[in-house]
Amino acid sequence: MKFLNCILMLIFVIFYDALEFSVRGSRPLVVDLGGSVLLPCSVDSLVSVEKVKVEWRKTDSEIVVHLYHDGDIRPEAQHEDYRDRAHFFTDDIKHGNFSLLLTNVRQEDKGVYRCKVYSEQGAEKTLVEIKDVEYxxxxxxxxxxxxxxxxxxxxxxxxxxxxxxxxxxxxxxxxxxxxxxxxxxxxxxxxxxxxxxxxxxxxxxxxxxxxxxxxxxxxxxxxxxxxxxxxxxxxxxxxxxxxxxxxxxxxSGLSGLHIVVLILCISACGSALLLCSLICRSNNTGRRLLLHVHLYFCPNILILLAFVLWGTTEASLNEMISCGVVCVLRPLRLLWVTPYINDFPGVIKKNIESSHADLYFPAVLGTMYSALLAEHFRGVNTVSMMVICALLVLVCLLFIIQLAKRFEKLLSGFGRLCKQMYEKVGKRVAACGFFVLPSIELSVLLYPFVGYWTVFFAVALPVLACLSLLCRCCKNAREAQQYFSLYLDKAVWTLMSALSGILVWVYIAVLRNEKKEYVGLVCMGGFLQVLWMLIFSEIPVNYSKRWIRSIMFQFGAVGLILVFSVALMVEVILVAVNGERLMGDLRIGVFPFESLFTIPLLILPIFTHRTPVNTTSHQGSQNSVEADAFPTTKSTGLDQNQTGESHEMETLRKDAENSVAIEEIT
Missing domain, CATH: 2.60.40.10 (Immunoglobulins)
Known part of the structure; x- marks a missing residue:
C-alpha cells in the first residue's frame, strides 16, 4: 500500500510540473523619444491560445495598454493613450510570444509595465521597465x-x-x-x-x-x-x-529711416530744380548770388544726409564715406564751371579763377582711402599698416600744403625764413606726392584684396613714377613755352589718358574675383584717376564759351542730384519690398556720373581756345565789354606784358631775399 502511494505521488508531481508555466520578461530598457521599443513577454511552456488571457497594464495608473482574450486581440479595450501605438505580434502568439511593440514613444511612457498571463493552470506575470526616455x-x-x-x-x-x-x-x-x-x-x-x-x-x-x-x-x-x-x-x-x-x-516694408531717406532725396531734387529755375529767371545780381549759394550747398547737404542715414544700416563704411565726400566737395567743381562768375565779389571771383584740382584731389583721395583702410583694418598686419598710414600722412600733407597756398599772404607775418622753408618743403612734398600718388593709389586700393602687393610695388611703382615725372615735365615745358602749348597739352592729355586707362585695367584684372566690391572699387578707382588727370588741366572757368559752362553747370548742379536721388530712392524701395538691393553698391551709380561730369573739365582746355588777346586800346575796350558778358575772358595784351614784367621783377627780388636769408642763417 505504501508503495502504491509513492507511485501516485510521483505521477502527481510529474503532471503538476507539466501543467505549470512561467512568464519571462527583460531587464530595464532605455528608449529614444519618438522611437519604438519591444516589451518582452513570453510563456516557457505550450498553452492553449484559445483559453489564455494576456493583459498588459502600466502599474502606476493600472490603465490597459493592450489585451488578448479568447483567441482574439481586443484593441477596443486599450486606453486612448496607447491606441494605435501598442501592438501584439499576431503570428507569434501561437508560440507563446505575447511581447508588445510600443511605437512613437513619448516621455510619459516611462514607467513599469506588467504582462499577466491567465490560463487553466493559473496566472503568471512579469514586469518590464522603461527606465528612461532619451530625447x-x-x-x-x-x-x-x-x-x-x-x-x-x-x-x-x-x-x-x-x-x-x-x-x-x-x-x-x-x-x-x-x-x-x-x-x-x-x-x-x-x-x-x-x-x-x-x-x-x-x-x-x-x-x-x-x-x-x-x-x-x-x-x-x-x-x-x-x-x-x-x-x-x-x-x-x-x-x-x-x-x-x-x-x-x-x-516689413518701409521703416521710419527709409521714409526719412526718401523725403531727403525728394527734397534734394525739388530744391535743385527750384533754385536752378529761379537763378535762370533772376536779373538781380544780389538775389542771384544768394540763390547760387543755396544751390551749391542745399541739395548737396540734403543728399549727403540721405547717404549718411542710408549708410548707417544698409551700406558699408567705405561706400557711405566715398559717396558722401563727393557731395561735400561737389560745390568746388560747380564753381569752376559757373556761368555767373561775375555775380561773386572780387576776392571770391579771383580765388575761383585761380583755383585748381591740386586741392580737390588730395582731399578726395585721403578721405576715401582712410575709409577703405578702416573697413579692412583687421586684415592688415603691423608693418603694412605703418606703410599705409605713412602714405596717408603724405596725402594729408599734400592737402595742407595746397590749402596753405590759398592763404600764402598770411605766411608773410612769420618772416622770410619761415616762408622760404615753407616753399622748399612744400615743393618737395608736393613733387613727391605727385610723382607717386598714382602708384600709391593703386597699391592702397588693391592691398586688402591681393597678397602680392610687394611685387606690384617693386615693378609698377618705378614705371608709374617715371610716367608721372614725364607728364610733369611736359606740363612745366608747356608753361615755359607757350608757343608749343597746344601740342604739349594734347600730348600730356593723351599720355595721362593712356596711363589712367592702364590703371583702371589693372583694377579690373585684380579685383574681378572680389564679387562683393568688385564693380564699386573699380568705379571709385576710375574716378580718382580722372581727378588725377585734372591736376594737369586748367579749369574751364578760364575759357569764354559760356554756353558750354552753362550746360556743365546745370548737369552738375541739377543732373547729378537727380541721378543720385533717383538711384538712392530705387535702392530704398527695393530693399523695403524685396529685401534686396538693385546695384548692391551705390558707388556703381555715383562715380561713373561724377566721372562724366569731370571728364569735360579735361577736354575743354585741350579743344577749346581762349578769347583772342588784342593790344590796341579799342580792342582792349572791346575785351572789357566782352569780359562783362563772358567773365572768364583774359585781360589785354598790354596788361599781360606788364604782368610778365612784374613777375620777372618779383622773381629777381625773391632770389635776392633768399640769398640774404641764407647768408644770415650761415
Missing part, C-alpha cells in the same frame, strides 16, 4: 518674422533634452545662401566662437548668455540689413542625437 527636441518660431531694416530681432531656438545643456556639444546657427550654408554663430563645448561667423554677421550676432543653461539658444541679430532676409537654421548636436529648427526672416 532631444529643438523648437523655434512657427511663423515668419518681419522686421524693419536697422532694428534688432531675436531668432528663437529652444532645446529640450534629457541631456543637460552643459553637455550639449554644438549649437550652430546657419543661413542658406543660394546653394550653401554660411555660419552665423557657433556654440561649441560650452564656448561661443564669434570668429567663426561669416564676415557679414560679425559683431552683429550674439546668444543670450544668461539663458543658455536653460536650453535657450536664441540668436539676437542686431542692425538688420536687407541681405539678412532669408531662411535660418538652428542645428543642435548632443551625443548621438541631433535636431534642428528653422526660422524665416522677412521684411
Amino acid at each position: 532631444l527636441i529643438v523648437s523655434g518660431s512657427d511663423q515668419s518674422l518681419s522686421v524693419y531694416v536697422g532694428e534688432d530681432v531675436t531668432l528663437n531656438c529652444s532645446v529640450d533634452s534629457h541631456i543637460p545643456s552643459e553637455h550639449i556639444e554644438e549649437v550652430s546657427w546657419k543661413k542658406r545662401v543660394q546653394d550653401e550654408h554660411i555660419t552665423v554663430l557657433l556654440y561649441q563645448n560650452n564656448e561661443v566662437y564669434p570668429d567663426a561667423s561669416d564676415e557679414r554677421y560679425r559683431d552683429r550676432v550674439e546668444f543670450f548668455s544668461d539663458e543658455i543653461h536653460r536650453g535657450n539658444f536664441s540668436l539676437r541679430l542686431k542692425r538688420v540689413r536687407p541681405e539678412d532676409k532669408g531662411l535660418y537654421m538652428c542645428h543642435v548636436f548632443a551625443g548621438r542625437f541631433s535636431d534642428n529648427t528653422t526660422v524665416i526672416l522677412g521684411s
Whole structure:
C-alpha cells in the first residue's frame, strides 16, 4: 500500500510540473523619444491560445495598454493613450510570444509595465521597465518674422533634452545662401566662437548668455540689413542625437529711416530744380548770388544726409564715406564751371579763377582711402599698416600744403625764413606726392584684396613714377613755352589718358574675383584717376564759351542730384519690398556720373581756345565789354606784358631775399 502511494505521488508531481508555466520578461530598457521599443513577454511552456488571457497594464495608473482574450486581440479595450501605438505580434502568439511593440514613444511612457498571463493552470506575470526616455527636441518660431531694416530681432531656438545643456556639444546657427550654408554663430563645448561667423554677421550676432543653461539658444541679430532676409537654421548636436529648427526672416516694408531717406532725396531734387529755375529767371545780381549759394550747398547737404542715414544700416563704411565726400566737395567743381562768375565779389571771383584740382584731389583721395583702410583694418598686419598710414600722412600733407597756398599772404607775418622753408618743403612734398600718388593709389586700393602687393610695388611703382615725372615735365615745358602749348597739352592729355586707362585695367584684372566690391572699387578707382588727370588741366572757368559752362553747370548742379536721388530712392524701395538691393553698391551709380561730369573739365582746355588777346586800346575796350558778358575772358595784351614784367621783377627780388636769408642763417 505504501508503495502504491509513492507511485501516485510521483505521477502527481510529474503532471503538476507539466501543467505549470512561467512568464519571462527583460531587464530595464532605455528608449529614444519618438522611437519604438519591444516589451518582452513570453510563456516557457505550450498553452492553449484559445483559453489564455494576456493583459498588459502600466502599474502606476493600472490603465490597459493592450489585451488578448479568447483567441482574439481586443484593441477596443486599450486606453486612448496607447491606441494605435501598442501592438501584439499576431503570428507569434501561437508560440507563446505575447511581447508588445510600443511605437512613437513619448516621455510619459516611462514607467513599469506588467504582462499577466491567465490560463487553466493559473496566472503568471512579469514586469518590464522603461527606465528612461532619451530625447532631444529643438523648437523655434512657427511663423515668419518681419522686421524693419536697422532694428534688432531675436531668432528663437529652444532645446529640450534629457541631456543637460552643459553637455550639449554644438549649437550652430546657419543661413542658406543660394546653394550653401554660411555660419552665423557657433556654440561649441560650452564656448561661443564669434570668429567663426561669416564676415557679414560679425559683431552683429550674439546668444543670450544668461539663458543658455536653460536650453535657450536664441540668436539676437542686431542692425538688420536687407541681405539678412532669408531662411535660418538652428542645428543642435548632443551625443548621438541631433535636431534642428528653422526660422524665416522677412521684411516689413518701409521703416521710419527709409521714409526719412526718401523725403531727403525728394527734397534734394525739388530744391535743385527750384533754385536752378529761379537763378535762370533772376536779373538781380544780389538775389542771384544768394540763390547760387543755396544751390551749391542745399541739395548737396540734403543728399549727403540721405547717404549718411542710408549708410548707417544698409551700406558699408567705405561706400557711405566715398559717396558722401563727393557731395561735400561737389560745390568746388560747380564753381569752376559757373556761368555767373561775375555775380561773386572780387576776392571770391579771383580765388575761383585761380583755383585748381591740386586741392580737390588730395582731399578726395585721403578721405576715401582712410575709409577703405578702416573697413579692412583687421586684415592688415603691423608693418603694412605703418606703410599705409605713412602714405596717408603724405596725402594729408599734400592737402595742407595746397590749402596753405590759398592763404600764402598770411605766411608773410612769420618772416622770410619761415616762408622760404615753407616753399622748399612744400615743393618737395608736393613733387613727391605727385610723382607717386598714382602708384600709391593703386597699391592702397588693391592691398586688402591681393597678397602680392610687394611685387606690384617693386615693378609698377618705378614705371608709374617715371610716367608721372614725364607728364610733369611736359606740363612745366608747356608753361615755359607757350608757343608749343597746344601740342604739349594734347600730348600730356593723351599720355595721362593712356596711363589712367592702364590703371583702371589693372583694377579690373585684380579685383574681378572680389564679387562683393568688385564693380564699386573699380568705379571709385576710375574716378580718382580722372581727378588725377585734372591736376594737369586748367579749369574751364578760364575759357569764354559760356554756353558750354552753362550746360556743365546745370548737369552738375541739377543732373547729378537727380541721378543720385533717383538711384538712392530705387535702392530704398527695393530693399523695403524685396529685401534686396538693385546695384548692391551705390558707388556703381555715383562715380561713373561724377566721372562724366569731370571728364569735360579735361577736354575743354585741350579743344577749346581762349578769347583772342588784342593790344590796341579799342580792342582792349572791346575785351572789357566782352569780359562783362563772358567773365572768364583774359585781360589785354598790354596788361599781360606788364604782368610778365612784374613777375620777372618779383622773381629777381625773391632770389635776392633768399640769398640774404641764407647768408644770415650761415
